[in-house]
Amino acid sequence: MVLGLASDHAGYEMKEFIKQYLLGKGYSVNDYGTNSGDSCDYADYAHPLAEAVEKGENQFGLAFCGSGNGINISLNRHKGIRSAYCWKTEIAELARLHNDANICTVPARFIEKDLCIEIIEKFLATAFEGGRHQCRIEKIEIE
Structure with a gap:
């Protein structure tokens, strides 16, 4: 399974932790940034991730x-993306199960790493259903 990852500066440490965890589990990972803890704008990384998920x-x-x-709001601006805020x-x-979410968004400053792993494992x-x-999913998209 190929997974895409993205974060801003506040989520960078969690993204890097999860990336190493996933690689250790045998997943393929595409990292859309950010690549440091320096202040940045989440939308700059959300949009490339959303586009890659849309393209398959x-x-x-x-x-x-x-x-x-x-980052969740930015992701959900894309047609075909159903990003779920998961805590x-x-x-x-x-x-x-109910929303066929294709991106899991995590509040990095508010959850522990072990819980983040549990959330992502459950999501994947x-x-x-x-x-x-x-x-209901079909009614989400507006032309």
């Missing part, structure tokens, strides 16, 4: 910023 270059994306909000494993599971291991949820 990554099966899923993982995004990190301080609160999780800014608990149950939220990550429901994001996949959960399949979209389909059924009654499919028509």
Whole structure:
């Protein structure tokens, strides 16, 4: 499975931690930055990640910023992206089951690394349930 990662400066440390974890688990990872803890703008990294997920270059994306909000909002500006703000494993599971989320966004300043791993593992291991949820997903996109 190929995963795309992106963060701003506040999510950089968590992104790097998760990247090493995923590589150790045998995942392929595309890193869209940032590449340091220097102050930067989350949208500069969210948009390349979203575009790569839209094109199918990554099966899923993982995004990190301080609160999780800014990068999540930027990601969701893209048609075909359903980025879910996940701070608990149950939220990550429901994001996949009911919303067919294709990017998991984590608030790096507000969760511990062990919980971040649990959230991402749950997100990646959960399949979209389909059924009654499919028509709801189809209503998200506005032409």
